[in-house]
Amino acid sequence: LAKTTQPISMDSYEGQEVNITCSHNNIATNDYITWYQQFPSQGPRFIIQGYKTKVTNEVASLFIPADRKSSTLSLPRVSLSDTAVYYCLVGVGDSSYKLIFGSGTRLLVRP
Amino acid sequence: GAGVSQSPRYKVAKRGQDVALRCDPISGHVSLFWYQQALGQGPEFLTYFQNEAQLDKSGLPSDRFFAERPEGSVSTLKIQRTQQEDSAVYLCASSPGLGEDIQYFGAGTRLSVL
Numbered sequence: 001l002a003k004t005t006q007p008i009s010m011d012s013y014e015g016q017e018v019n020i021t022c023s024h025n026n027i028a029t030n031d032y033i034t035w036y037q038q039f040p041s042q043g044p045r046f047i048i049q050g051y052k053t054k055v056t057n058e059v060a061s062l063f064i065p066a067d068r069k070s071s072t073l074s075l076p077r078v079s080l081s082d083t084a085v086y087y088c089l090v091g092v093g094d095s096s097y098k099l100i101f102g103s104g105t106r107l108l109v110r111p
Numbered sequence: 112g113a114g115v116s117q118s119p120r121y122k123v124a125k126r127g128q129d130v131a132l133r134c135d136p137i138s139g140h141v142s143l144f145w146y147q148q149a150l151g152q153g154p155e156f157l158t159y160f161q162n163e164a165q166l167d168k169s170g171l172p173s174d175r176f177f178a179e180r181p182e183g184s185v186s187t188l189k190i191q192r193t194q195q196e197d198s199a200v201y202l203c204a205s206s207p208g209l210g211e212d213i214q215y216f217g218a219g220t221r222l223s224v225l
Contacts, residue, residue, distance in 0.1 A: 041218065041219075042216075042218050042219075043115070043202045043203075043204065043216025043217050043218055043219055044154065044202075044214075044216050045216065046213045046214070046215075049213075087153055096211045097142065097144070097159050097167075097206075097209075097211060098156045098159065098167065098170075099144075099146075099154070099156065099214060100156070101153025101154050101155070102153055103151075103152060103153055104153055
């Protein structure tokens, strides 16, 4: 499974757009890119998944360049409630059921 | 219906005690997973069930850890002779299909071994 690298922490203010970039240089051809969000004292929650180009849902957008060696999670107009840890996961393969979490990015949204 | 439910939410055990952690997955979900999350770290995979079959237990840290899902629904993670290093949050997740779907997590059980 491909290893991912993402910033340890980020700060933002309410109403701003936040972009969290994840590097996955060794991504395999059949790997998808998935992001989960985790609030304190809760389990992770699926946010978005993509393979290439751009994916958008009601929560976020995911941008994936042509080489797929990185991806960017974009959160539009964040609020205080978006303060959480965000995990980037990569991997399908034979063990696709086995989610491999890194340390994630701790996003702090300030008023 | 309801999401994944885990009980108890908090468990304090003395070193050497046995503990049992329960997971009620979303009704009808075929796949069930257990993860261990240490403070400040991401969750780490422990084991995977497809219905009642335990297909992967490669993440269980030692033979003191045992998981079961006898009827393909509720699952129990048992830790025998707990050690301080077992202190962590134990997360259960379920997914509707054969493991490649989005996983839905419970809130976890925080285990503290004194």
